[in-house]
Amino acid sequence: MRKLTTVSVIAAAAFALVGCSDPQSTPTAQQSDSAAASGNTKTAITSFDVSTIPTVDEIAALVPQAIKERNILRNGASTDYAPGEFRAEDGQTPVGYDIDIVKALARVMGLSDGVTTHAEFPTILPALGTKFDVAASSFTITDERIQQAHMISYVNVGSAFAVAKGNPKKFDPTNVCGSTIGVQNGTFQHEYAQELSKKCVTEGKKEIKVMPLDLQTDVATKVVGGQYDATFADSTVVGYSIELSQGALEQVGDVIEALPQGIAVAQNDEALTQAVQKAMQYLMDKGYLTKILAAYGAQNAALSNAEVDPVQQ
Template identity: 25%
Template sequence: MKRLVAGIMTATLVAMTGAALAAPPADTLAEVKKKGVLVAGVKDSLPPFGYIDEKSRQIVGYDIDFVNAIARKLGVKVELKPVTSASRMPQLQEGNIDLIAATMTKNPERAKQIDFSHTYFFTGQKFITRKGSVKSLKDLEGKKIGTAKGSTSEQNAKKALPSSTVLSFDDYPQAFLALQQGKVAAVTTDEAILAGILAKAPNKERFEIPNVQISDEPYGIGMRKGDKAFVDFVNKTILEMEKSGEAKKIFDKWFGPHTQFHLKRNFKITADK
């Protein structure tokens, strides 16, 4: 019996020690500088924010360029970890990544759980539909709408279209495949993401993004709650990027008139109130 109790106590102590080792750092800024690597949670199938380049086989995109700029400022290397809309916050809170740069909308519910940087991208939630099928929101009432699990798009669609059925997929490309197959009447998320999906579609002439918007979507870089030194550093960095013109340069690289994702830059990075 004593041997059994001792064994249980030892196992418990090992488990507690392992848990302590796995705990996220209290000061991410100091820890990242110490280890020399910034681990970022990013999308890997969502052009032009984060996707695998066919030639280099590396993850590239708008979000990745911001991560690289932050890492350069820190003087560290970058490790990119693919995340989904549903997995990104748990990955951050468990300490598996240092920050989230993955098309993440800032909202009060999320802000209770993690901290956000100033807005570094601004867009609005719209729909991809079959060409000519939707002129107003009313045309989508009672229909099946596709989106991604764990996204704000999921919640916004349910609020805007209470009579519709919102079907949630692992990612937006899967939702778009459902639209192509006629399983949903529309795919909804932020316009910038929809533009990326549509640009890559082989049969894009059959689809469109109607001028039907249901929300504003400000993107922030996500960091652990209360990690003030790191949040301050990231905010200072992206404000400097705006001032120097680097932020606009990154936008033009991915969304400028010469790109297939052409959007107008209707925002500047400023200190959030």
């Protein structure tokens, strides 16, 4: 979960998770040779073919002339956060559901392509309107970010637990004291699990054995192998791990601490904001957003209403 104070960085895990073919090929298949925590020799992720999405003329008419003339929707993303945005096996090509969503938005808006360029996370929003037209990079919508840019909501991401298939350790997500939980080092969930452990001790219960590792794939492997009772990660990361494990993992319990994420557009670009909002709503209404997310096991994150600058509770 990318927040202002805590950034969950997948970084090198992206390469351990997936080695990708050209995301523009048909069909688009992303091949993993890492066994993705399941013991399988290969796992395939087949991205939804966004070339099947039609242009919607009334939405295309809203696109600013400069973007129409360029014929490309430029996206800035920090490509270190699987499954939203990461890099293919070549270490360069951006892939992930946010990359696919930008391409889908471009299709609806009558543009030839949506192109994602890597940028360091803190530099993206300030570059809107100059270097980038939009920013799809797992931006959690916050009041502070709404002061910097318009945010169009599209997914709701929180934290979730996953266990080995069948939950052999009988892990109870409502009673985690005394459990061994694997987390990715430095993430929101790492800190949250540590706080839960302190609460357990305060209440006179057994502490949680919080086991941080640098790669989420390594955490998942230990859950499948029985060393850890469960893993705790972003809900989209959990869904992606389950997808890659081919059923060796399963989610238990509800998604917690969920917040909407948004596509960012420059505050002074009302025309593009309206075009992106309507294009996103179209993707939602026609089921395309869910199909794009489903390839990465993230279909449950899809929202049904694309709001501009939604008020945070």
